[in-house]
Amino acid sequence: xxxxxxxxxxxxxxxxxxxxxxxxxxxxxxxxxxxxxxxxxxxxxxxxxxxxxxxxxxxxxxxxxxxxxxxxxxxxxxxxxxxxxx
Amino acid sequence: xxxxxxxxxxxxxxxxxxxxxxxxxxxxxxxxxxxxxxxxxxxxxxxxxxxxxxxxxxxxxxxxxxxxxxxxxxxxxxxxxxxxxxxxxxxxxxxxxxxxxxxxxxxxxxxxxxxxxxxxxxxxxxxxxxxxxxxxxxxxxxxxxxxxxxxxxxxxxxxxxxxxxxxxxxxxxxxxxxxxxxxxxxxxxxxxxxxxxxxxxxxxxxxxxxxxxxxxxxxxxxxxxxxxxxxxxxxxxxxxxxxxxxxxxxxxxxxxxxxxxxxxxxxxxxxxxxxxxxxxxxxxxxxxxxxxxxxxxxxxxxxxxxxxxxxxxxxxxxxxxxxxxxxxxxxxxxxxxxxxxxxxxxxxxxxxxxxxxxxxxxxxxxxxxxxxxxx
Numbered sequence: 001x002x003x004x005x006x007x008x009x010x011x012x013x014x015x016x017x018x019x020x021x022x023x024x025x026x027x028x029x030x031x032x033x034x035x036x037x038x039x040x041x042x043x044x045x046x047x048x049x050x051x052x053x054x055x056x057x058x059x060x061x062x063x064x065x066x067x068x069x070x071x072x073x074x075x076x077x078x079x080x081x082x083x084x085x086x
Numbered sequence: 087x088x089x090x091x092x093x094x095x096x097x098x099x100x101x102x103x104x105x106x107x108x109x110x111x112x113x114x115x116x117x118x119x120x121x122x123x124x125x126x127x128x129x130x131x132x133x134x135x136x137x138x139x140x141x142x143x144x145x146x147x148x149x150x151x152x153x154x155x156x157x158x159x160x161x162x163x164x165x166x167x168x169x170x171x172x173x174x175x176x177x178x179x180x181x182x183x184x185x186x187x188x189x190x191x192x193x194x195x196x197x198x199x200x201x202x203x204x205x206x207x208x209x210x211x212x213x214x215x216x217x218x219x220x221x222x223x224x225x226x227x228x229x230x231x232x233x234x235x236x237x238x239x240x241x242x243x244x245x246x247x248x249x250x251x252x253x254x255x256x257x258x259x260x261x262x263x264x265x266x267x268x269x270x271x272x273x274x275x276x277x278x279x280x281x282x283x284x285x286x287x288x289x290x291x292x293x294x295x296x297x298x299x300x301x302x303x304x305x306x307x308x309x310x311x312x313x314x315x316x317x318x319x320x321x322x323x324x325x326x327x328x329x330x331x332x333x334x335x336x337x338x339x340x341x342x343x344x345x346x347x348x349x350x351x352x353x354x355x356x357x358x359x360x361x362x363x364x365x366x367x368x369x370x371x372x373x374x375x376x377x378x379x380x381x382x383x384x385x386x387x388x389x390x391x392x393x394x395x396x397x398x399x400x401x402x403x404x405x406x407x408x409x410x411x412x413x414x415x416x417x418x419x420x421x422x423x424x425x426x427x428x429x430x431x432x433x434x435x436x437x438x439x440x441x442x443x444x445x446x447x448x449x450x451x452x453x454x455x456x457x458x459x460x461x
Contacts, residue, residue, distance in 0.1 A: 015324070017315060018239055027320075055269035059326045064264060064313070066331040078324065080315065082265040083237035083244055085282055086126045086214040 012073055014044075018081040023050040038068045040077070056081040092184065096138055109303040110138060114185075116302045117141040119206035121194060121222055123170040124148070125157040125287030126212030126236050126294060132160060133295035134210075135178040139302070141186045142178070143206055146171040147193035157284035193435075194218060196346055197402040199225040208301065210234040210294055212287075216268045217350040223248065223261035224338045228345055232301055235261060236294040241283055241318045243290035246328070247297055250310045257330035259311045266334045268353055286318050346402070349428055361430035362447040365456045368417065371444070377415040380404075381450075382429040387421065389454060401425050401432075408436050419446035419453070 011030040021027055031047060034040045037058055045052040058065050059078040071077070093100065096110050118139050120127050123146040134142055150158070150165040150173060158170075165173045175189040194202060194213075199221060203209055209231050211222045219237070226233040226249050233248040248260045293316070300308045313326045339345040363371070371377060372394040379396040382404060399407050401420070416433055418426040426445040433443050446453060 017324075018242055055265070057264055062325065063327045064329065066263070066266075066329070066334070078326065080244075080313075080326070081239075082216070082269060083239040083242070084214060084216045084219060085238040086122050086124050086212040086236070086287065 010073070012071065012075060012077065015076070015078040017079065018056075018083060020051065020054065020056060020079050020081055023054065024048055033073050034071060036068050036070050037065060040071060044079075051079075054081060095182075095184070099137065104305045105303060109305065112303050113138045113299065114140040116208065117143070117206040118208045118210060118298060118302075119143040119145065119203060120210045120212060121145050121218065122212040122214060123158070123160065123174040124154070124212060124214055125238065125282065125284075126291040128158045128160040128174070129288050129291035130210055130212060130236075130295045130298070131174055131178060132181070133292060134298060135182045135185060135187070137295075137299055138182065138185060139298075141188070141206070143188045143190060143202070144171040144174050145190040145192070145194045145202065146174075147191060157282065157287050159288065194222070195432075196221050196225075196348055196350055200229060200342055200345065203229055203231055206231070208232050208234065208298060210236075210298055212236060212291060212294070217353065219261065220268050220353065221348075221350040224345060224348070227260050227335075227338050228342060230258075233260070234294050234298050234301070236290045238282055238286050238290050240281055241286060243286055243293075243316050243318075244313055245290060245293045245297060245309055245316070246313045247301060247309045250301065250308070252310050256311065259328045259330045260334075260338075262334040262337055263328050263331050264313060266337055283318055289316065289318065347425060349424060351428070351431055361427055361434070361443060361445040362423070363417070363444045364447050365453050367444075368446050368453065371415065371417055374415065376413045377417065378411050378413040379417045379419065380411070380429070381420070382418050382425050383420045389450060391450065391454070393457070401429050404429055404432050405436070408433070411441075414440070415442045415444075417444045417446060419450050421451055422449040423447050423452070424449075 010033050012033050014029050016024055016027055031043045034043050056079045060069055061076050099105050100107055100110050116139050118134055120131055123144050148170050149167055150161045150170055152166055155161060160174050160177050169191045171189040171191045175187040178187050203225055209226050211219060211233060213219055230249060232250045235246045235248055237244050249258045251258050297308050300306045311328050313328055315324045339348050379394060381396050381398045382401045384400050385398060397410060418429040420426040423446060430443045430445040
């Protein structure tokens, strides 16, 4: 079943933190593989419109990014909203 | 207390070979300012005081409430209604009479922050709002003070150490390298809306105390350039590397003067349009008798005006000179209308609903220009 294999490869997993978990209803979500973090955000905003109204930092392979970076199916992506509580 | 007693108090940590008498001496010499004696502040203060940090400052203008007690473990029901900073200091004094505790029963603002911080070596932020968090970050960047950061929401916490270098080639990282700009209203839930499990600030506050002790004594690997997140429900931890980004530094006030002029409340929340009035409303108000108009600029700032009577109370003296204000309507003004909004916010905290408070939008410069146009 080579087609299924290819299909499986085309998803990337994203780890969520804070209120993003509540908005998505899950700790982890998958989206189709995109080429960079800019496209990732567009994809997320389509799939999870509530994300567009939330502030969060993006980490790729456990590093916070400050500009658009390329992604592949193996990239470890995490989305972290700021917390103010004390 | 004699040397033997001191040794006995700290004996269990002194016998750690990485720590030793040298580590203990470093703690005794250290001065740490803790912002907020709340959920994070309480455990942090308890461990820092117990460990023997020589000087601890506690800033909090809040009073103990019943709903605090599930997480703010320094307080008991007898403390309800009393000052958090003072009650915390008095408890910690009983815990460790050998150290110096300073309670600042006031709100930390951009007008007093630099002065407060400059007497300390380390700042630990356990505040509960974005305005204070961004302000503390910017103040610590300006004064190059190490900042131990911790924040919580619901079941999750974050810890990091800012403004420190791992090695001499490192650029120090600050909070704005993680979250460059504050979220606007509705973008993030605040603690009162989101809720918090009481033990979470206990864990995160204790982690902050741990980072602080590691930084002071130079042991282990503090979370420099690293954000650690912890989840109480799953016990997951996640560490992320942070990198300094020069463009984020442009968001920080460039010097102490611009820091004092920055309106952090406004930056982090809805614009306080409620205070602002335009020239036409101002012109009708100045005809009234029961009104105090206050120039909140520095004493020597120009232009002056003879068109109406006013008091001169510079912004940073407003709080202590508020007894000069007698009337029920107050209008503040400054050069361009920014400081006067801050002044209105300060006055509304002092007078609550007792007085009507306004700020002249656009400041005296715009008012004078409009007046000229009408002439």
